[in-house]
Structure formats: structure tokens, C-alpha cells
Amino acid sequence: MQSSASVQVFLHTGKSAERPILSEDNIEHNVQSIQALLQRLLSHKGEQGIPEPVLLNNLDWFGTMPLLTFLRQV
16 A cells, blocks of 8 residues: 555654655655556466456545544544
């Protein structure tokens, strides 16, 4: 699962300086790059009986969730 929703909110790095906030275009580029890499690494290339992996992005369900709803869920 990719976490482009999470990266828009926080990233725990342990550093004392704040991390710069990435633009939505930059995040989308990173997501696409990581997804392409994961597809290549995890693909079974048609081996019989082995299903292809399903790559999910948490932005698909968190992206439209209102803040208060999200905060109630965590």
C-alpha cells in the first residue's frame, strides 16, 4: 500500500527540522514512480497459479474524507 495521503499530513523522520511540504504534483510523480518499481519487483510475469499483486494507495479512501471524520477514526 502506498501512502500518499499520509505523506501530505506527516512524516516521522526523527529530525528536529521540519520537512518541506511536497506539492500534489510532486507526490503524484513519486507515487507513480514507486508504483512502477513495485510492479516490476512484485510481478510474477504470468507464472501459473500466482495472482498478480494489488497495489493500493491510501489516498483513494482518505482523500475525500473530511478532517473530523478522519480524526474520529484514528
